[in-house]
Amino acid sequence: MIVSQNWLKECFNFKQNPQELSDGLMMLGIEIESILDNASTYHGFYTGKVLLCEPHPNADSLSVCTVFTGDAESIIICGAPNIAAGQHVIIAKQGAIVPQGGFAIAKRKIRGIESNGMICSKYELNLGEDDGGIWVLPQESPIGISLAEYLGANDIIFEIGITPNRADCLSHIGLSREIACLNNQLNDFTIPAEQLALENYNKRIASTDIPSISIVSEDICNRYMGILIKGITVGDSPDWLKKRLESIGLRPKNSIVDITNYVLMETGQPLHAFDADCVSGNSIIVQTAESGSSFITLDGKERVLDNSMLMICDAEKPIAIAGVMGGQNSEISQSTVNIFIESAYFKPSSIRKTAKILGISSDAAYRFERGVDINMLPHAALRAAQMILDIAGGSMYGDMQDIYPITHISKIIHLRLQKAISIIGIPLTINDIIICMHSIGCKIMNNNSEEVVVECPSWRIDLSQEIDLIEEIARIRNYDSIPSQTEVHFPAERSIQSALSQPALRNIIRKHLVYNGFSEIVTYSFLDKKSASLFTDNPILLANPLGEEFSVMRPSIVPAHIKVISHNIRNGKKTLALFDIGKIFNRKSEKKSGIASLEGYDETEQLMISLTGISGKEHWSEQSKSYDFYDIKGIVEHLCDSLLLDGITIKTDIPLTLPKVILSKNIVSIYAGKKYIGCAGQLEPQYIRSFDCDIPVYAAIIELSTLYQLKQKKQFFKQIHTFPSVNRDIAFVADMHIPAEKIIEIAHSTGIPFLKDIQVFDVFIGKSLGDQKKSIGLSFIFQASDRTLIDQEIQEAINKIVMKVEQQLDCKVRS
Numbered sequence: 001m002i003v004s005q006n007w008l009k010e011c012f013n014f015k016q017n018p019q020e021l022s023d024g025l026m027m028l029g030i031e032i033e034s035i036l037d038n039a040s041t042y043h044g045f046y047t048g049k050v051l052l053c054e055p056h057p058n059a060d061s062l063s064v065c066t067v068f069t070g071d072a073e074s075i076i077i078c079g080a081p082n083i084a085a086g087q088h089v090i091i092a093k094q095g096a097i098v099p100q101g102g103f104a105i106a107k108r109k110i111r112g113i114e115s116n117g118m119i120c121s122k123y124e125l126n127l128g129e130d131d132g133g134i135w136v137l138p139q140e141s142p143i144g145i146s147l148a149e150y151l152g153a154n155d156i157i158f159e160i161g162i163t164p165n166r167a168d169c170l171s172h173i174g175l176s177r178e179i180a181c182l183n184n185q186l187n188d189f190t191i192p193a194e195q196l197a198l199e200n201y202n203k204r205i206a207s208t209d210i211p212s213i214s215i216v217s218e219d220i221c222n223r224y225m226g227i228l229i230k231g232i233t234v235g236d237s238p239d240w241l242k243k244r245l246e247s248i249g250l251r252p253k254n255s256i257v258d259i260t261n262y263v264l265m266e267t268g269q270p271l272h273a274f275d276a277d278c279v280s281g282n283s284i285i286v287q288t289a290e291s292g293s294s295f296i297t298l299d300g301k302e303r304v305l306d307n308s309m310l311m312i313c314d315a316e317k318p319i320a321i322a323g324v325m326g327g328q329n330s331e332i333s334q335s336t337v338n339i340f341i342e343s344a345y346f347k348p349s350s351i352r353k354t355a356k357i358l359g360i361s362s363d364a365a366y367r368f369e370r371g372v373d374i375n376m377l378p379h380a381a382l383r384a385a386q387m388i389l390d391i392a393g394g395s396m397y398g399d400m401q402d403i404y405p406i407t408h409i410s411k412i413i414h415l416r417l418q419k420a421i422s423i424i425g426i427p428l429t430i431n432d433i434i435i436c437m438h439s440i441g442c443k444i445m446n447n448n449s450e451e452v453v454v455e456c457p458s459w460r461i462d463l464s465q466e467i468d469l470i471e472e473i474a475r476i477r478n479y480d481s482i483p484s485q486t487e488v489h490f491p492a493e494r495s496i497q498s499a500l501s502q503p504a505l506r507n508i509i510r511k512h513l514v515y516n517g518f519s520e521i522v523t524y525s526f527l528d529k530k531s532a533s534l535f536t537d538n539p540i541l542l543a544n545p546l547g548e549e550f551s552v553m554r555p556s557i558v559p560a561h562i563k564v565i566s567h568n569i570r571n572g573k574k575t576l577a578l579f580d581i582g583k584i585f586n587r588k589s590e591k592k593s594g595i596a597s598l599e600g601y602d603e604t605e606q607l608m609i610s611l612t613g614i615s616g617k618e619h620w621s622e623q624s625k626s627y628d629f630y631d632i633k634g635i636v637e638h639l640c641d642s643l644l645l646d647g648i649t650i651k652t653d654i655p656l657t658l659p660k661v662i663l664s665k666n667i668v669s670i671y672a673g674k675k676y677i678g679c680a681g682q683l684e685p686q687y688i689r690s691f692d693c694d695i696p697v698y699a700a701i702i703e704l705s706t707l708y709q710l711k712q713k714k715q716f717f718k719q720i721h722t723f724p725s726v727n728r729d730i731a732f733v734a735d736m737h738i739p740a741e742k743i744i745e746i747a748h749s750t751g752i753p754f755l756k757d758i759q760v761f762d763v764f765i766g767k768s769l770g771d772q773k774k775s776i777g778l779s780f781i782f783q784a785s786d787r788t789l790i791d792q793e794i795q796e797a798i799n800k801i802v803m804k805v806e807q808q809l810d811c812k813v814r815s
Helices: 005-009 018-027 147-151 172-182 194-201 239-247 255-267 348-358 363-368 374-391 417-424 430-439 466-477 504-515 558-570 629-642 685-689 740-748 791-809
Strands: 002-004 031-037 045-056 059-068 073-078 088-092 108-110 113-115 156-161 212-215 221-230 271-275 283-288 294-296 302-304 310-313 318-321 339-346 395-403 412-416 443-447 451-455 576-587 601-612 648-651 663-672 675-683 698-703 726-735 755-764 773-782
Touching: 002 005, 002 172, 005 156, 005 172, 018 031, 018 156, 018 172, 045 073, 045 147, 073 113, 172 255, 194 374, 194 395, 212 221, 212 395, 221 283, 221 374, 239 255, 255 271, 255 363, 255 374, 271 318, 271 374, 283 339, 310 348, 339 348, 339 374, 348 363, 374 395, 412 417, 412 466, 417 430, 417 466, 430 443, 430 451, 430 466, 504 576, 504 601, 504 629, 558 576, 558 601, 558 698, 601 629, 629 648, 629 663, 629 675, 629 698, 675 685, 726 755, 726 791, 740 755, 740 773, 740 791, 773 791
Parallel strands: 212 283
Antiparallel strands: 002 156, 031 156, 045 059, 045 088, 059 073, 108 113, 221 339, 221 395, 271 339, 283 310, 294 302, 310 318, 412 451, 443 451, 576 601, 601 698, 648 663, 663 675, 675 698, 726 773, 755 773
8 A cells, every 4th residue: 555654744744764664663563565765766856947048059959058946057068959038947056867768966077168957858857748848847936946846846755565454444534543652642643634524514504305324134234324515517637636636556547536546545445436416316225236246336337247246236227336436337438427426335355256257456445455444434424525625516405314223333352461471472451551551542441450452443443352462462562572482492391293293205305396496376266167077076165265266176286387387488487397285176086085174076186297398408419309209208217216105006097187278198007016105197178278378287186195105115226236237128910909118028027136127218109010019129227236147147137038928918029
């Protein structure tokens, strides 16, 4: 949120400089993210007058000007075509930094004549477009004042980060109240123009011809107030109002809209002004929408509504989406004469849900969904009415209507002294607690030596229980004054359930992949229904989703992972090595393992590894290679080896946990014994293209909840053999469907003790081999630990392997 120091001081005249204020608010849990001092931006720039303007003797396009800045005369060389004697201008003195170029003004000679500054254009000051000339001020402009003062920009602007629980600080009044709390001077805090607003209300014209208000959905709208003003003239706002709104980043529109925005930023209470002549039947009805109905909002977009959305209606039609955005059919225009001002309290969860579903982000919704002060409604409405009467004219008709079906009941909290001491860890007295409670606006209802009974103020909607008040005491007393406790131990007699503790292998997997050049990503546990429907027919729906794209718990990690890949590719990053470890959620199934966090649901863990683009760094000395199936398969094999997993096999089976639509033919399943633990290979290009991703993606999806249950092999260390090894190469002609792995498996099953390793060195397919045949070249490595092998031993071993392979696979040795 952006706030103005001058505006804050209208509520509480604090003495801290910007940095001191920033440090103080930081200790209260409110962060000032940036400070913009407008006066420092225009330091060294002043209004002045051109006394003389003569042609430069050594340059036709330059002028020698004598200027006066209120305290002295000086010579400035100027090249602007519109420069003339008698003009009031902006002059940059030596040392000033020009906003547009960022360069400093210094004394220098131009064609032999010394220039002592610069006469500025609007463009150079970042105040307008480049029109080729200097900025000529009106003749009545004062001479010798700073540019910041001339612009009314002698203000300091703070950008403040407000946490979601501190909705009371989303206004200048709320933040000023917090600063008064910081200074322990809440009694000096005032609400601007409070008395003036009441005086204007007392001058209203008696009338009964005012819109009637009816609240149908009382559970969503707890209070609704309205004021009728007639005879206004809609026009531009005065300069002071425009400048104040612009200083905090708001664009002025017209006097009525600007006033409602001003009051919003001052009080934190959103208002809405309707063209009263567009309200049919002279009635306001607050009720939910009809499902499937449509409504055109102020931004010109047609919105489809459902029956959970609260609407402001007249006798015939909806005229606003309550707390979110008004409608075109009751918009304030230049021809508006009569207006109806709305000030209301809506249930935060309802506004949040409506805004998220419709995809509307507005200042009003931002505040309503966090909660507003229900007791601020009358003042906000009267403040807006007072400003409208002052700026746009007109008269207030009839009483301010106040429909208040559900009266706000202040929270009463019992705060125990010993409880506060035990949690904060510092000595306290009852008097200390009373002082802290007074400083945040709480009313002391009762107190004794053991506890204080507190009534919380209506603006502090975050205070609901004892622990909240204890946190306030720690905040007010300053966290730095609380001694740190570094020796905190988990109770020895307690233990975390094994099902809830972090699996030991998780960080080992994470470190292994990072050390091998992968980047970890973290994706949401929520998904849209369409993406989830590929993985389950019965997804777990969220009762209160952030939006349609996050409406179900994800049944697979794949879609969110592919979205990250697509996002990176769209931004020019095509070579990626990523992994994601996260939970997936499915309906309860006996076949699945995991923690049933709620009855009927399974929560399990998945790992997805992905490769796209070029393998390795590109280099002039070798041709670049794209990632392929063997890269991702190798990554998985290497991971399983590093985890010491026993009995890992890779098969060409169809993966059990993924829908066929996302799988290409170039994919394999991974097993530990008979347990399926995942798959690896290329994802289906058509599925990938549905995410606007046009390059191949090779991925492995591992069921970590299953993998965590596997036993790890024990490590054994063997002495390095001192006797030489012998290599023999054999090529087998086999059917196309027979994998090399099958031949290797049969060779090892012969039980030859000195057969150490088998490697594939060649695969050949050609007509000379016959139809549907291929040649697989294998290199057999023999080595004994106690002797040098002789040819006879090796030949006998080769004969044994060949015979067994030929018998079981109907293969032949290629001649």
